[in-house]
Amino acid sequence: MTLQEFFAMGNHGFYVWWSYGLTLLVIVLLFIGFAWYKKQLLNKIKSFKREIGQKARSVKTEKISD
Template identity: 50%
Template sequence: MTSWHEFIFMGKHGAYVWSSYLMTLVVLLGLFIGFRKMLKSLKKQVQSEAMLPSDKRQKTRKLKVSQPD
């Protein structure tokens, strides 16, 4: 690698390579943020269910999972 210019443009393929890296980063960040929101929602549901009396807890069969936007 003789210069930064050659590294950035990668023999006329730089636009494709860097846009691919950018799109991958955006998708991974979106997944990370979505899963964090879902985890927070599940934690709140578990905490609220833990506060219920034991007879009502037995009636609750499954948690409602909110899907990330």
């Protein structure tokens, strides 16, 4: 069996390799999408923590000044 015959896969090579390529593309896009979503979620958590910290400091200063 030659390398060309292997890639041709009995005249089904186009469909087989196209399927592998499409599957690989979907998996890569999923990883990129999840990485982007994780980054956005971590940014929202940091923002929320900052907001809660500011509110807690303002509550403490209000109690002290009363």
